[in-house]
Every structure is written in C-alpha cells, then in structure tokens.
Amino acid sequence: MLAIDVKQLRKQFNVQKNREGLKGAMLDLFKREHTQVTAVKDISFEIPQGEICGYIGENGAGKSTTIKMLTGILVPTSGHIQVNGFVPHKDRERFVQGIGVVFGQRSQLWWDIGVIESFRLLRKVYRVGEADFKQRLDELVETLALGELLNRPVRKLSLGQRMRCELAAALLHRPSILFLDEPTIGLDVVVKTEIREFLKRLNREHGTTILLTTHDLQDIEALCSRVIMLDDGRIIYDGGLEELKARWGKGREVQFQFNDPIPNERLEALTGGLDVRWTKENEQTAKVWIPLEINVSDVLSRVVGTTDISDIKIFETSTEEIVREIYRTGSAETDQQRADANLDEREPTARAEAVRS
Amino acid sequence: MRIAYTFELFREYLANYIKTKLTYRADFWVEVVSDLMFSLMNLVFIFVVFQHTPALGDWNQSEVVFVYGYFMIAQGVFGCFTNLWNFGDRYIIKGEMDRILTRPAHSLAQVMLENVDPPSLVGSLVGIGIMGAAWGELGLPFHWYDPFVLIVMVIGSVLIYSGIYTTLAAISFYSDAPTGIIPLMYNIQSYGRYPIQIYNKGIRFLLTWVLPFAFVGVYPASYFLAEHADRSMAWLTPVVGLIVGAIGLVVWNRGVKRYRGAGS
Amino acid sequence: MTSAYLDFIRIRFLMMLAYRVNYYSGIIIYAINIGAYYFMWKAIYGQADTLAGFTVAQMTTYVAVSWMARAFYFNNLDREISNDIRDGSVAVQMTRPYSYLMVKMMQGFGEGLFRLLLFMVPGMIIATLIFPVTLPADPMRWIIFFVMIWFSFLINSQLNILTGLFAFFVENNEGLMRMKRVAVDLLSGVIVPIAFFPEWARAVLNWLPFQAITYLPGSVFTGRLNGAETWSALLVQVVWFAVLIVPILAMWRSARRRLFVQGG
Numbered sequence: 068m069l070a071i072d073v074k075q076l077r078k079q080f081n082v083q084k085n086r087e088g089l090k091g092a093m094l095d096l097f098k099r100e101h102t103q104v105t106a107v108k109d110i111s112f113e114i115p116q117g118e119i120c121g122y123i124g125e126n127g128a129g130k131s132t133t134i135k136m137l138t139g140i141l142v143p144t145s146g147h148i149q150v151n152g153f154v155p156h157k158d159r160e161r162f163v164q165g166i167g168v169v170f171g172q173r174s175q176l177w178w179d180i181g182v183i184e185s186f187r188l189l190r191k192v193y194r195v196g197e198a199d200f201k202q203r204l205d206e207l208v209e210t211l212a213l214g215e216l217l218n219r220p221v222r223k224l225s226l227g228q229r230m231r232c233e234l235a236a237a238l239l240h241r242p243s244i245l246f247l248d249e250p251t252i253g254l255d256v257v258v259k260t261e262i263r264e265f266l267k268r269l270n271r272e273h274g275t276t277i278l279l280t281t282h283d284l285q286d287i288e289a290l291c292s293r294v295i296m297l298d299d300g301r302i303i304y305d306g307g308l309e310e311l312k313a314r315w316g317k318g319r320e321v322q323f324q325f326n327d328p329i330p331n332e333r334l335e336a337l338t339g340g341l342d343v344r345w346t347k348e349n350e351q352t353a354k355v356w357i358p359l360e361i362n363v364s365d366v367l368s369r370v371v372g373t374t375d376i377s378d379i380k381i382f383e384t385s386t387e388e389i390v391r392e393i394y395r396t397g398s399a400e401t402d403q404q405r406a407d408a409n410l411d412e413r414e415p416t417a418r419a420e421a422v423r424s
Numbered sequence: 425m426r427i428a429y430t431f432e433l434f435r436e437y438l439a440n441y442i443k444t445k446l447t448y449r450a451d452f453w454v455e456v457v458s459d460l461m462f463s464l465m466n467l468v469f470i471f472v473v474f475q476h477t478p479a480l481g482d483w484n485q486s487e488v489v490f491v492y493g494y495f496m497i498a499q500g501v502f503g504c505f506t507n508l509w510n511f512g513d514r515y516i517i518k519g520e521m522d523r524i525l526t527r528p529a530h531s532l533a534q535v536m537l538e539n540v541d542p543p544s545l546v547g548s549l550v551g552i553g554i555m556g557a558a559w560g561e562l563g564l565p566f567h568w569y570d571p572f573v574l575i576v577m578v579i580g581s582v583l584i585y586s587g588i589y590t591t592l593a594a595i596s597f598y599s600d601a602p603t604g605i606i607p608l609m610y611n612i613q614s615y616g617r618y619p620i621q622i623y624n625k626g627i628r629f630l631l632t633w634v635l636p637f638a639f640v641g642v643y644p645a646s647y648f649l650a651e652h653a654d655r656s657m658a659w660l661t662p663v664v665g666l667i668v669g670a671i672g673l674v675v676w677n678r679g680v681k682r683y684r685g686a687g688s
Numbered sequence: 689m690t691s692a693y694l695d696f697i698r699i700r701f702l703m704m705l706a707y708r709v710n711y712y713s714g715i716i717i718y719a720i721n722i723g724a725y726y727f728m729w730k731a732i733y734g735q736a737d738t739l740a741g742f743t744v745a746q747m748t749t750y751v752a753v754s755w756m757a758r759a760f761y762f763n764n765l766d767r768e769i770s771n772d773i774r775d776g777s778v779a780v781q782m783t784r785p786y787s788y789l790m791v792k793m794m795q796g797f798g799e800g801l802f803r804l805l806l807f808m809v810p811g812m813i814i815a816t817l818i819f820p821v822t823l824p825a826d827p828m829r830w831i832i833f834f835v836m837i838w839f840s841f842l843i844n845s846q847l848n849i850l851t852g853l854f855a856f857f858v859e860n861n862e863g864l865m866r867m868k869r870v871a872v873d874l875l876s877g878v879i880v881p882i883a884f885f886p887e888w889a890r891a892v893l894n895w896l897p898f899q900a901i902t903y904l905p906g907s908v909f910t911g912r913l914n915g916a917e918t919w920s921a922l923l924v925q926v927v928w929f930a931v932l933i934v935p936i937l938a939m940w941r942s943a944r945r946r947l948f949v950q951g952g
Contacts (some may be wrong), residue, residue: 080684085706089698089702092702092705092706093705095705095706095708096705096708096711099708130684131685133686135522138525138526139526140521140522140525140526140527140610140683141683141684141685141686142681142682148754157683159525160528160529160530161528163525163526163527163528166526166529167574168526170522170523173519173520173522173523175442175523175586177440177525179443180440180443181443184440184443185440187436188436188440189436191432191433191436192433192527192528192529193527193528194429196628351492443785450860451858451860451862451863453862454860454862455862457863457867458862458866458867458870459865459866461866461867462866462868462870464709465870465873465874465879468874469879469880472880472884472885472886473732473880473884475884475886476732476736476739476884477732477739479734480728480732480769481731482732493732498943537779595709599707599709605709605710605713605714605766606906608713608714608717611717611721612717612720612721612724615720615724615728618728619731622726622727622730622731623723623724623728624723624727625725626723627720629724630720630851652888659730663734
C-alpha cells in the first residue's frame with residue numbers, strides 16, 4: 068500500500084500587493100490588488116510504506132507548503148492527495164490520529180511545565196490507552212535518553228534536548244507516518260547523529276514511513292534511500308540517492324603526495340592515453356581528476372609503481388556539490404533522461420537501508 | 425462521545441493551566457485584581473451618573489446595577505472559555521495554528537482550551553454577589569426555578585459572546601490584518617447592559633439583531649425584574665445564543681480551510 | 689537625525705493604512721461609540737437642562753470631542769515596550785544610533801496621526817450631521833484645542849512608556865498595564881466628565897495627570913473654559929508633561945544600567 072499518493076497537486080496563494088508610498092497606501096484602502104503566487108505546481112509522487120524520503124529544495128521552493136498539505140494544515144488548490152488512505156484536509160481529525168509531525172522551528176510542548184505533563188496531555192488528545200502509553204513512553208525514554216528531562220520545564224531544555232522531546236511527543240500515538248520539517252536545524256553534530264540514528268531505528272523496527280525536509284544534506288545521506296528535489300514548485304528530481312550520485316557525480320579526484328618534487332611533464336607522461344587532468348598543488352603535491360568511465364585503479368597502478376609516494380587521498384563528489392550543481396543548472400535531467408521522461412518509468416526504490424554516508 | 429472527549433480534554437488543559445500558574449502565582453492575582461478594577465470602573469460610572477439623576481429611562485440605580493451583575497456573570501464565564509484576544513497574532517501570524525491542525529481534536533476547541541482563563545470566573549462570582557445584593561434591595565420575589573432560568577440565560581449569553589468573538593477571530597483567516605477589531609468591539613459590548621429603551625431605533629436594532637449584545641445584559645436580566653419584565657425577549661436569549669454560536673462555528677470552520685500558514 | 693524620526697512616523701502611518709478591515713470597522717465602531725454615549729447621556733439628562741454645569745448641547749459636543757481626542761492620543765506603546773523588553777529586542781534597539789523612547793513616541797504619533805485624519809475627521813463629520821454637536825466658531829479655540837490634544841498625546845504616551853518600562857523591573861506588568869488603561873479611561877473624563885464626580889473625588893483628580901488627557905481639552909472645546917482659564921488649562925498640561933519626563937528618564941537610566949550590568 069502507498070503511504071502517500073500525490074497527483075497533480077497545486078497550491079496557489081493570493082498575495083496582496085502593496086502599492087508604494089502614501090498615495091498607493093490610500094488607494095489600497097479602497098481597492099486592493101492581488102497577485103497570485105503558485106507555490107506548488109502540479110506535482111505528483113508516490114511514497115510506499117516504510118520508506119524514508121528526503122524532500123529537499125531551496126527556501127521558497129514549496130517544501131513546507133507541500134508538507135502542510137500532506138498533514139492537513141493547508142487545503143490544496145487542486146489535485147489529489149491521499150495519505151494513509153485519507154484525504155488529509157477532509158477528514159482531518161481522524162487522519163491526524165495516524166501521523167506524527169515535528170516542525171523543527173516550532174514547539175508542540177507546553178513551555179512552562181514539565182515535559183511529562185505535555186506527554187500526558189497528548190495522551191488524552193490522541194486517546195492513547197494508559198497501558199499502551201506507559202509502554203510506549205518507556206520505549207521512547209530509553210531510545211531517546213529522556214529519563215532526566217521528563218520533569219524539567221521545556222523552557223529550561225537545550226535545543227537538542229527539546230528536539231528529542233519533540234520527537235517523542237510526535238510518536239506517542241504510534242503514527243505510521245512521520246513528517247519532519249527541518250528536524251536537525253540548529254543542532255550540534257552529536258545531537259544530529261543521535262537523531263538520525265533514532266530515526267533509522269524507528270524505521271527499521273516499526274516500519275514507520277518518514278518524510279523529511281531538510282537543508283542539511285548529511286541528513287539525506289544518512290537516512291534517505293529516496294530523494295525528491297523541488298525547485299520553484301516543481302519536482303526536478305525524484306529517485307534514489309545512489310542514482311543521483313551516479314548520474315551527477317562527474318568523476319573523482321585523487322591527490323598524491325610525492326616524496327620528491329615532480330615535474331608536470333612526468334605526470335602527464337605517466338597517464339598518457341588516459342583522459343585525465345592533472346593539477347599541481349605545490350612542488351610535491353598533485354591532484355588528478357578521473358572521469359567516471361576510467362577506473363581509479365588503472366590510474367593508481369600507473370602512478371604508484373613508478374614514483375615514490377608518501378600519501379594518497381581519494382575524493383568523491385559530495386552530495387552537496389551535486390545538489391549545488393543541479394540547482395545551478397536548474398534541472399536534474401540529463402538529455403537522455405528528458406527523452407525518457409515521457410515513458411514515466413522509475414526504478415522501484417529499495418526499502419530503507421542505511422546508505423553509505 | 426465527542427462531547428465527553430472534549431470535556432475530558434478540558435480537564436487536562438485546566439490541570440496544565442493550574443500547573444503553569446502555580447509557577448507564576450502572582451500573575452493569577454494580578455489578573456483577578458485588574459479584572460475586578462475594570463468592573464469597578466463600570467460600577468463607578470453607574471454610581472456617578474445616578475448622583476445626578478434618579479433614573480435612566482425609567483430604570484433606577486438598583487435595576488441598572490442588577491443588570492450589570494448579570495452582565496458580569498456572563499462576561500466572566502465567557503472570558504474563561506473564549507479568550508481569543510490575541511488569536512490573530514499568536515495563531516495566524518506566528519503560525520501556531522499549524523500545531524493545532526496536526527492534532528485530532530476540533531481546532532476551535534483546542535484554541536479555546538489552550539487559552540482557558542479561570543481568573544475571569546472570579547468576576548462571575550462578584551457578579552452573582554452584585555446581582556444578589558440588588559435583588560434584595562429591589563425586594564424581588566424569589567422562585568425555586570429562578571436559579572435554573574439564570575443558568576439557561578447565562579449559557580445563552582455566553583454563546584452569543586463566543587459566537588461573535590469567534591467570528592471576529594476567524595476574520596484573521598480571511599484577511600491578513602491582525603484583528604484589531606476585537607478590542608474595539610469590547611467598547612460596544614458594554615452598551616448591552618444599559619436599558620435598551622434609552623437608545624434610538626438604529627442602535628436598538630443593532631444591539632438586538634446585528635451585534636446582539638443586548639442579550640448579554642438587559643434582555644435576560646429583565647426576566648427577573650418584575651417592573652421591566654419582557655419575558656418574550658428574555659426567552660429569546662438562548663435561541664439567539666444557539667444561532668449566533670452556530671454562525672461563529674460555521675465561519676470558523678470555513679475560515680480554517682483558508683488558513684495559509686505562516687511564512688513559507 | 690530628525691528625518692529618520694519623521695520616517696518612523698511615516699512608516700507607522702503606512703502600516704496602519706495597510707489593514708483596511710481595521711480601518712473600516714474602526715470608523716463604524718467609533719461612530720457607534722459616540723452614538724451610544726450620546727443617547728445614554730440624553731437618558732441621563734431626562735428632563736434636566738444642566739447637570740454638573742454641562743448643558744445638553746455641551747455634553748453632546750463633549751462626548752463627540754472626547755472620543756475623537758481619544759482616537760488621537762490612544763496608543764499601545766506600553767504593550768509594545770514591554771514586549772520589546774520581554775523578548776530582548778530592546779537591547780538590539782539600544783545599539784542603534786537613535787533614542788529608543790523617541791522612536792516609540794514617533795511611532796505612537798504616526799498611529800495617532802492616522803486615526804486623527806482617517807477616523808476622527810470622517811467620524812466628526814458624521815457625528816456633526818447626526819447629533820446636535822456645536823463646533824466652536826472662534827478659530828483661536830480650534831488652534832488651542834489642537835495644541836492641547838497634542839499635549840494629551842504626549843502625556844498619555846508618557847504614562848504608557850512609564851507602565852511599559854516597568855517590564856524591566858517586574859516579571860509581569862500585565863496587571864499594571866490593564867489598571868493604567870482603566871485609570872486613563874475612567875479618570876481622564878472620556879466615560880464621565882470630571883465635573884460629575886463628587887467633590888472629594890474632584891479634589892483628588894485635580895492633582896493627577898489624567899484630567900490633562902481628555903477633560904481639559906474637551907472643556908476648552910465645548911466652551912466651558914474661557915479666556916484665562918484656557919491658558920491655565922494649557923499650563924496644567926505643560927507642567928504635567930515636564931514633570932513626567934523626570935520619572936521616565938530615571939527609569940530609563942536605571943534600566944540601561946541593569947541591562948548593561950546583567951546583560952539583559
């Protein structure tokens with residue numbers, strides 16, 4: 068069954084135009100002008116149950132708007148959404164019973180009272196049975212290490228501590244889908260890792276479907292098997308993370324540290340016949356760029372045997388660079404893909420597995 | 425079922441309110457005192473005025489005070505449950521509505537529950553006191569069913585207030601203006617507690633049928649005042665209450681569909 | 689520097705213009721306020737020609753003009769300042785090359801100017817058409833009146849600033865702000881002219897700044913104060929304005945010291 072099924076989803080906002088100056092403001096008082104902004108432009112995608120999907124895009128690309136439509140907060144202008152078998156905005160109160168939502172920037176906990184009090188209240192709101200609640204709470208307290216935090220008021224928690232509590236709050240009613248909007252924003256590296264580990268475990272053990280928006284591509288690398296990339300309200304890439312790298316990672320770079328100074332001509336000669344490019348960092352250090360078609364080992368074997376080397380480093384293009392490159396060119400489709408696009412076939416994406424990070 | 429659920433939620437939210445307020449105990453009393461000051465100011469107005477005139481229309485001081493007591497009861501209950509003063513600011517502009525909408529309870533119920541304001545119930549108690557004192561002074565008869573009538577009337581009045589203010593709050597869903605109307609409206613509601621006969625036709629019509637604030641004061645209270653008893657208007661109070669309350673709910677429900685979220 | 693301050697006035701003015709729901713409802717509500725008070729006072733007068741030295745005509749004019757003056761001097765600087773203090777943005781403001789309090793004052797003025805031109809003028813025209821308001825014929829009286837409501841604005845804003853600055857020293861100044869609001873409405877003479885208060889209360893009020901906000905300009909406008917009395921009324925306002933500067937500066941100094949020592 069599909070956890071999320073979106074077809075031709077569109078959201079338009081009426082934005083009020085403010086005319087300039089005093090005269091403009093006076094005119095606005097009597098007749099107001101509006102412009103229509105389309106935040107999400109007829110997007111379609113499907114997310115099967117149990118997948119962790121990253122939803123990325125620059126500010127204003129329409130990420131939050133989509134998430135808000137998927138969670139029943141906003142009503143779409145047109146199109147079709149089905150999440151967990153519900154149309155979110157139509158049957159909101161029953162629908163939200165089955166989802167969990169964490170907005171990184173906004174707390175769902177009561178500021179002035181102990182965390183546990185918020186949890187108890189949420190138990191009532193979500194109508195979770197006492198025994199079930201206890202069991203679930205124990206589990207979350209253990210996996211998220213909340214033990215000491217439970218009796219502290221939220222305003223006394225650090226951001227990382229608070230985020231752990233937010234996650235617990237969103238999961239008390241065992242939702243089958245979890246929506247995360249910037250879950251790691253502003254957190255330090257250790258906490259980020261903890262949260263990623265927790266999410267992976269949640270997905271593995273409970274099969275929870277997770278859809279997250281993020282600016283931090285390390286979140287994506289650590290968690291997601293699937294990426295949906297959004298630009299100006301349109302989906303510009305939807306597919307596996309590895310696929311994205313394979314298609315867009317244009318090559319690798321290897322850096323050699325030689326024991327003796329080595330002239331350029333010598334290096335060029337070593338790799339003669341191969342389509343590689345050398346750059347010198349300094350007298351004893353050089354980098355070689357190797358396109359995808361050529362095996363790294365071929366290059367290495369030619370260099371290593373004949374020179375005296377103290378160190379070798381291999382660099383692969385990072386996701387971040389790939390994404391930056393995609394946004395720069397404005398499309399993730401290669402020419403070939405553009406031709407294929409009409410066929411609308413996509414490889415089935417693997418179930419969430421830890422992707423190489 | 426649903427009502428039982430909401431009621432249970434009310435208990436929980438109230439418990440959380442109390443826990444919060446226990447940390448800021450002084451606030452509670454500050455709020456009670458300033459609420460009472462506000463009521464006191466209105467009473468001072470009545471007393472000052474009656475120093476210069478024996479009657480307002482043909483209502484004497486005790487009668488006007490009696491109506492004011494009734495008004496305070498309804499106002500206190502309303503203030504406790506429908507505390508929507510900064511709804512537009514907090515829920516629309518700052519976007520807290522997002523959170524509300526991801527939870528499985530009616531959105532209006534949640535907003536009302538999150539803002540319960542028990543100190544204003546103290547005003548109701550004072551109102552009962554004032555009404556009782558005026559009752560004695562006027563030598564009104566007391567029937568066994570009077571308290572029940574009073575409860576029905578107060579419920580009707582509270583529904584009227586809640587309906588009107590819910591509608592006003594829901595305007596924030598439609599227009600991007602912060603609802604500065606609410607404090608302005610606050611001035612108008614006070615006119616419902618003076619004898620309606622003193623106003624001209626236009627204002628009388630306004631206070632009866634457009635913004636029915638007269639049903640939160642003079643009409644229902646006149647049920648108990650033998651001399652001004654207008655039973656038919658008095659009994660309209662719960663009816664108008666249900667209608668206005670329903671309008672508020674409908675406007676709210678439609679408004680929520682137009683919620684746009686804060687920021688991007 | 690002055691032009692920067694003028695810009696604060698302009699921006700606040702434009703900001704007010706941006707919310708047209710507030711604007712339209714504001715005009716209607718002010719008109720209703722004047723109407724309701726007019727009829728209430730008519731009922732209070734009943735058969736009497738004068739009460740507390742006010743003729744019916746003077747009272748009508750007084751009601752209209754005091755609400756209009758209120759439109760001009762009213763602002764929420766107390767709330768704005770205490771919010772700035774609470775969320776810490778006051779510290780940021782202090783790093784800017786202008787005087788924070790001056791900026792607040794200018795913003796309040798922009799707001800007042802907006803209401804003066806867009807509420808008060810149309811409202812006053814409507815009120816004059818509907819109710820027997822008598823406007824003074826003497827242009828001098830108009831000039832003095834405008835000078836006086838300028839001081840009303842200054843004094844009311846000073847009181848707002850004082851209450852707002854309390855947020856530096858107490859954890860919660862909500863109650864204080866509410867009480868100030870009650871005090872200004874009741875004791876300044878918007879709701880009931882000070883002449884109606886009993887002798888002892890008047891004696892006390894003569895020594896408080898509130899009368900300078902509404903009662904004095906209203907009395908000049910309605911022609912109850914003439915000749916030398918007018919000038920002494922203006923003098924009272926000037927004196928209060930000067931006197932109130934002292935506690936504001938004192939509080940501001942010690943607030944800054946607190947902020948710099950404790951780091952907010």
